[in-house]
Amino acid sequence: MIKTAITKKLALAAFGFAITGSAYCATYVYISNIEDADITAYELTAGASPHLTSVGRFPAGKFVMPMAVTPDNKNLYASVRSKPFSLYMYQIDQANGQLKWTGAIPLPDSMVSVSTDKTGKWLLATSFGGHNNSVNQIQANGYVNPVPAEAFPSGGKNPHAIVFDQSNKFVYVPQLGTDEIKIHTFNASQAKPLSETASSVALQKQQGPRHIVISADNKFAYVITEMTGEVIVFSRDIKTGALTQIQAVSSLPSDSKLVPGRPRPPTGSPEATAFDDSNMIFCAEIKLTPNGKFLYTSERTKSTLSGFEVDTQTGKVKYLFTTPTEEMPRGFNVDPSGQFLVATGQKSDKVSLYSINQSSGEIALIERVPGGKGANWVTFVKTK
Structure with missing residues (x-):
């Protein structure tokens, strides 16, 4: 019954957006929308007039959030964080970017992040509220085995x-x-590839490390702290995976009046009703350009994006600017060419497309196009 209903919705959602012709190299953008319970898709065209063209809207579950794509860019997975917690699976049409729903499997908890490994054989997920990790095997056809190969506490x-x-x-x-x-070790050839034991790197209390990105040369790691709004730069030991902090830089402008945030109480609780975060730092996302020259972060209270120049030799960053963007920018991303940035807002129904100046790292708004409600996760796919 569920599969039939969703298949019908997908057919209706895709009607009118089909693009005929053979497959060609294209860049697609997928954005998950919490309130609309769907995924919006666009084709990003470059050239003289860069533009986001709607490909369609594809049903998912209520509170759909993080997404991941297989390395071959043929399958997309989305974590639904409302009960029953589940992973929605889609095949990506290489010719037009449309999503074909292929089923859903249960997840052990409300998973806040999902990732696929570089062999395309494993999907990892972690839960914010349940404090646990899970590992599922990805079959050759892209379908994810519903029985986890591993599921264990996160240790934090x-x-x-x-x-x-x-x-x-x-x-x-x-x-x-x-x-x-x-820091966990990983061996894709093992039946249980993710080590349950892990080493740990401590940050200062109440910084709240949220998201992390690894440089293309594997030498550096960059973390955005949710509650203090800092970019923490680490050098990496390529052999052991160990991290050594080498820098901490504020992502906020020097005249910012925001104060450090603190952990938010559960949604719907009496504490949440009285919780005033109107002047608290509330950072979210962090991304690097593919060439590693520029880094960007988002802050949700003031709805801004900040940019940094990166010294690719030392890994250290230099603050460049902060600029307004869509309201409550939980998610944004940089396209595979490093020429564009797409930003969404959890309290906005628009999607912003920016160009990235290849010399200065400055971003310039190209256009705003209609989006979904509760937009939060931005994923790029480049077909070949």
Whole structure:
């Protein structure tokens, strides 16, 4: 019954957006929308007049949030964080970017982050509220085995991301609630590839490490702290995966009046009703350009994006600017060419497309196009 209903919705959603013709190299953007319970898709065209063209809207579950794509760009997975917690699976049409729903499997909890490894054989997920990690095998056809190969406690509190390094040998899990980053070893050839034991790197109390990105050369890691709004720069030991902090830089402008945030109480609780975060730092996302020259972060209270120049030799960053963007920018991303940035707002029904100046790192708004409600996660796919 569920599969039939969703299949019908997908057919209706895709009607009128089909693009005929053979497959060609294209860049697609997928954005998950919490309130609309769907995924909006666009084709990003470059050239003289860059533009986001709607490909369609594809049903998902209520509170659909993080997404991940297989390395071959043929399958997309989305974590639905409302009960029953589940992973929605889609095939990506290489010719037109449309999503074909292929089923849903249960997840052990409300998973706040999902990632696929570089072999395309494994999907990892972590839960903010349940404080646990899970590992599922991806079959050759892209379908994810519903029985986890592994499921175990995260070893910290409130993990918020689960990210592979470039060698596929290490996995980093920032623990927002315990101000640390767990470092797991990973071996894709084993039946249980993710080590349950992990080393840990401590941050300062109440920084709240949220998301992490690894440089393309695998030498550096960059973390955005949710509650203090800092970019923490680490050098990486490529052999052991160990992190050594080398810099901490504020992502806020010097005249910012925001104060450090603190952990938010559960939604719907009496504490949440009285919780005033109107003047608290509330950072969210962090991304690098593919060439590693520029880094960007988002802050939700003032709805801004900040940019940094990166010294690719030392890994250190230099603050460049802060600019307004869509309201409550939980999610944004940089396209695979490094020429464009797409930003959404959880309290906005628009999507912003920016150009990235290849010399200065400055971003310039190109256009705003209609989006969904509760937009929060931006994923790029480049077909070949």
